[in-house]
Amino acid sequence: MNEKKQFAVFLKQNIKDELNLDEIEGLIEKPKQLNQGDLAFPCFQLAKIYKSSPNKIAQTIASGKLPVSFEKVETVGGYVNVFLNKKQLVSELLTKILEENDHYGNHTFGLNKTIVMDLSSPNIAKPFSMGHLRSTVIGSSIAAISEKCGYKTVKINYIGDWGTQFGKLISAYLKWGDEEAVKKNPIPELLSLYVRFHEEAEQDTTLNDEGRYWFKKLEEGDEKAKELWVWFREVSLKAFQKIYQLLDVNFDSYNGEAFFNDKMESTVVQLKQLGLLEESDGAEVVRVGDDLPPCLIKKSDGATLYATRDLTAAIYRKMVYHFDHAFYVVGHEQSLHFEQVQRVLSKMNYNWANDMEHIPFGLILQNGKKMSTRKGKTVLLENVLLEAIQLAEKNIKEKNPDLTDVEEVARQVGVGAVIFHDLKNEKGNDVEFSLDQMLKFEGDTGPYIQYSAARIQTLLIKGKFNGELPKEVTVENESWELVMTLNDFPNIVHSAFKRREPSIISKYALKLAHKFNHYYGSVKILNGNEASERMALCACILIVLKESLRLLGMKTPQRM
Numbered sequence: 396m397n398e399k400k401q402f403a404v405f406l407k408q409n410i411k412d413e414l415n416l417d418e419i420e421g422l423i424e425k426p427k428q429l430n431q432g433d434l435a436f437p438c439f440q441l442a443k444i445y446k447s448s449p450n451k452i453a454q455t456i457a458s459g460k461l462p463v464s465f466e467k468v469e470t471v472g473g474y475v476n477v478f479l480n481k482k483q484l485v486s487e488l489l490t491k492i493l494e495e496n497d498h499y500g501n502h503t504f505g506l507n508k509t510i511v512m513d514l515s516s517p518n519i520a521k522p523f524s525m526g527h528l529r530s531t532v533i534g535s536s537i538a539a540i541s542e543k544c545g546y547k548t549v550k551i552n553y554i555g556d557w558g559t560q561f562g563k564l565i566s567a568y569l570k571w572g573d574e575e576a577v578k579k580n581p582i583p584e585l586l587s588l589y590v591r592f593h594e595e596a597e598q599d600t601t602l603n604d605e606g607r608y609w610f611k612k613l614e615e616g617d618e619k620a621k622e623l624w625v626w627f628r629e630v631s632l633k634a635f636q637k638i639y640q641l642l643d644v645n646f647d648s649y650n651g652e653a654f655f656n657d658k659m660e661s662t663v664v665q666l667k668q669l670g671l672l673e674e675s676d677g678a679e680v681v682r683v684g685d686d687l688p689p690c691l692i693k694k695s696d697g698a699t700l701y702a703t704r705d706l707t708a709a710i711y712r713k714m715v716y717h718f719d720h721a722f723y724v725v726g727h728e729q730s731l732h733f734e735q736v737q738r739v740l741s742k743m744n745y746n747w748a749n750d751m752e753h754i755p756f757g758l759i760l761q762n763g764k765k766m767s768t769r770k771g772k773t774v775l776l777e778n779v780l781l782e783a784i785q786l787a788e789k790n791i792k793e794k795n796p797d798l799t800d801v802e803e804v805a806r807q808v809g810v811g812a813v814i815f816h817d818l819k820n821e822k823g824n825d826v827e828f829s830l831d832q833m834l835k836f837e838g839d840t841g842p843y844i845q846y847s848a849a850r851i852q853t854l855l856i857k858g859k860f861n862g863e864l865p866k867e868v869t870v871e872n873e874s875w876e877l878v879m880t881l882n883d884f885p886n887i888v889h890s891a892f893k894r895r896e897p898s899i900i901s902k903y904a905l906k907l908a909h910k911f912n913h914y915y916g917s918v919k920i921l922n923g924n925e926a927s928e929r930m931a932l933c934a935c936i937l938i939v940l941k942e943s944l945r946l947l948g949m950k951t952p953q954r955m
């Protein structure tokens with residue numbers, strides 16, 4: 396339903412070349428008063444052109460053939476006013492939503508196109524940070540939104556499992572490590588080894604040489620180094636898996652940095668052949684323009700770098716998945732890195748480098764400062780999630796003591812609170828970490844939306860809703876606004892995709908939930924002749940709320 400366009404087409408019948416359709420649409424207004432109709436067109440501009448009175452012109456224009464979505468047209472004070480055929484519009488939209496169900500709001504413009512998403516990507520032997528949580532939930536949501544627009548997505552968890560830090564970790568483990576302790580409590584134990592290495596290296600600089608020595612061994616495929624690395628990787632992935640299970644996210648591939656070890660040489664050779672590699676202080680670099688520092692490809696000791704792996708990974712992904720877009724959901728502190736990588740690929744004549752897109756997001760701050768793992772003081776994400784679930788369980792037991800599947804509902808609500816707390820903000824903003832804010836269940840929160848949806852489900856059961864809209868609808872004033880909001884949903888999905896912005900969905904879901912609760916408070920839904928029409932409206936609201944939550948990576952409990 397796009398009444399504004401239809402109105403413009405109607406007006407155009409009697410406006411020849413003076414204004415085009417877009418110009419007409421741009422002039423259409425929404426009257427403030429109900430008795431002036433739903434849309435209005437001012438004729439003052441045309442009056443000047445035609446040298447006639449605005450009212451006469453309005454009358455001429457209004458004599459065109461009225462489309463069925465309007466029930467009447469009037470001219471007043473130089474305006475053409477039209478009244479929507481609300482009954483028809485409401486019946487059409489609600490029937491459509493009930494029929495399409497979770498397909499409502501789908502688009503087709505992405506069909507037969509593939510988006511490769513680089514998301515989550517935590518570093519092994521380190522805690523899963525709040526930054527990686529952001530990448531995981533923002534990335535999963537953008538993937539779901541893209542799929543709703545027709546795209547096929549390939550979600551890649553580009554695990555940080557390679558780099559000089561593993562030389563340091565191996566050497567720290569060989570000096571001070573304890574197998575049992577690592578087995579029992581892998582990530583905190585490995586982290587403390589890493590932190591100790593950095594502390595002691597400040598006094599004893601030979602330690603850094605030792606770290607480099609072990610990384611070199613690792614790159615050369617030394618048995619002992621490799622065995623330890625494999626073990627660190629395994630225990631880390633197992634720990635991350637617990638978090639992914641709680642969040643209920645999954646990936647199509649876990650090919651991380653190490654996967655590209657044996658593929659980087661070919662990238663380096665290509666760069667050499669193209670004459671792009673230059674020496675700089677013993678290192679090899681590619682210059683990418685005067686406005687950016689050169690991109691480091693190889694260190695003076697021959698070790699490869701983060702950029703070397705990302706270049707190789709991009710080439711590999713294009714070859715394997717033939718992507719139309721490659722999204723990198725990574726914090727904005729890596730913008731320079733992605734700009735460099737993209738420019739190097741362009742210089743290699745890969746014109747698909749233009750299809751790569753860094754989707755940056757803001758930092759998680761603690762007391763206004765960036766959270767750091769170096770100092771060893773981070774909040775463990777798994778604990779945050781578990782705490783959220785516990786709190787949700789407590790809340791639910793108080794409010795609804797006879798609920799049977801409390802544990803599952805508590806998981807959905809607790810995790811939903813944490814996810815929504817992140818996705819309700821525009822992704823570019825920095826977020827202050829606050830457990831209290833994350834665990835809030837009232838106000839503009841995820842649980843508030845889940846609760847509104849559960850309320851509708853209870854209502855529909857109580858009213859024995861039969862799944863259908865009555866043939867004749869009356870369209871009460873209170874419901875019209877809700878219908879208009881439901882009508883927005885496809886546009887909301889489209890703009891969330893275009894702007895790669897899940898918060899467009901979360902803000903919309905909050906608005907819809909607020910409007911529903913207001914409606915619930917002001918209309919006795921199940922009383923009187925309009926009950927089944929109102930229930931159909933509520934069922935449509937439920938469909939759209941549920942689908943919005945799904946796009947954010949959240950569940951909709953039946954009851955809570």
Ligand SMILES: NC(=[NH2+])NCCC[C@H](N)C(=O)O
Binds near residue numbers: 705
């Ligand atoms: N293709 C990429 N570079 N993806 C992002 C990787 C993020 C990296 N592991 C980090 O934690 O900083």
